[in-house]
Amino acid sequence: MYYTVRFGAVALALAGGIGAFFALGNSWSQLIVAVFLAVVFGQLGLAAHDLAHRQVFSRRRPSEAGGLLVANLLLGMSYGWWMNKHTRHHANPNHEGKDPDVSPDILVWSQRQARKAKGLPRFIGKHQAALFFPLLTLEGLNLSFASFKALRKPSMKRPVLEGTLLIVHFVLYFGALFTVLSPAKALAFIAVHQGLFGIYLGSVFAPNHKGMPMIEEGMRLDFLRRQVLTSRNVRGGALIDVFMGGLNYQIEHHLFPSMPTPALGRAQIITERYCAELGIPYHQTGLLASHREALSHLRSVGEPLREAGH
Template sequence: MTVTETSRPGSGQRGSDYARLSRRIAQAGLLERRPGYYAARITLVAALFAGTWALFAALGDSWWQLAVAVLLAAAFGQVTLLAHDLAHGQIFRSRRTSRNAGLIVGNLAVGLSYGWWMDKHTRHHANPNHEDHDPDVSPDFLLWSERQAAASKGLPRFIGRYQAWLFFPLLTLEGVNLKVSSFRALRRPTLKNRAIEGALLGGHVLAYLGALLLVLPLPKALLFFAVHQACYGVYLGCTFAPNHKGMPVLTAEDELDFLRKQVLTSRNVRGGHLVTTALGGLNYQIEHHLFPSMPTANLRRARPIVRDHCASLGIDYVECGLLESWGQALRHLHEVGRPLRRVRT
């Protein structure tokens, strides 16, 4: 996909369109903290997380534990979404408090390096869907642009031919991939608080594997691990993929101001309160990218303001249902891999 000419800023409008929108959002009070909302959400997510582990301990050696593994994947997903909000400073004013809470929620609770993920996600927000600068569209395994497909070699080139079909199967590995990447990040001198991050990640692994082996015999423990991590990976993939995949992929030739860069590469997902809860509010992705520190509960209220502002400027504001968002992402992956299916090397 490419950026259309009608979506580019008009004469004299660069740098001012976002400022006008930001003033409207601030005047509506949508950047203010929502302590009550987050107190309730944290309580519910903590209850889900702790309650699922309690159910795991109570069931003992039972095949019903596979259902618990699925429920625990949902709990891990919701905890990860809380870590996302902490990283954006949506919950606490203090960066130190946000960081400390993020280390506990990310590293200790779900085994995800908070510092590594925060750095990666910050770079994504700065240049969403930019094939040179966004780590979320780097061609590690999947290919997101025709240019990446043409330059691909080895495993990415092989996977790229059938990546639309392999997308969901590959997501089953995402949970493990995030843990491996988290431990690899500990070797980077640029990662702050490496000792603390490493200790908390190690504590998570010991507690997690220890609980599985204490309650279940080894074969069932391995199966529980596989089901849990696979469902966790699919949940995260289905949460984050609808937001940008299948939207325009930017290159160095695309010169867009902040407003257009964020809106044109993002997609909102309709679906009501159920979808909002499942996706942690990230279904309002356009508003989130324009105002990353805005509390999740305010994104829905910001939507009509942002949509009307974009309409007045002739900027495409994309919304669709959840299934359609996945369909758009898969069709994009299929099209990117088309040249590779024609030429086999």
């Protein structure tokens, strides 16, 4: 029932946004629609996440079919590529050598990575805390670019199907924009929509692990400690539950990745008590505080680069 209501509400919001887009026509008021659809796309991303974890369907086929529909066709992001990446993240969160989410790319996540950084990452790393949110405006486009790039990798199980769905998405997306809107308005719509979509995704996923302890090669942690120590919960009640799609219970999600979202709140009480009994640090804070911690970490790990510049 929970997922029927939640996914139904997102589907209605998507249909409403598309309807408003065609009703408004060639108008600058479309930028309001772009803002609205950025939030809807963020919710679609959260839906794809839950489908990938089999929180919605217990069987593989309907989970994959739903994931391909939501991720590839509606979002323009490869389900197979993201699934492979996210599975590796869950197995070794915040592990410098094994978690793709903390691999040094544009940003660096540890002082060790900072000292080895060269080129653009070295330049951005000096100011990455200040640049973090501006860079998030490119995250939506980055996910699509990485998705097309991944189609050639041997790890992709259905490259033709996934590639076809991605192409259909962008043909419809750009086709609608440049048919209904003037080129200037279409480009402005894309900038607002994709930029805010990226910020939304980053605002949901960054508080989960950024600023939590990093695991270096050679460190030995059991499953419980590996998941709890590297994850952060975000308090905030029903509003945060909706905004973050249940990922505010990140510790419980990592311990029980296939657990449906509505059960995570109840699991949180049990998990916190159990960690207290074992003396395992269990960290949760508010949304703004979580971002402060994440940005503080980014600033700290970029320190060697700033010192090298003096």
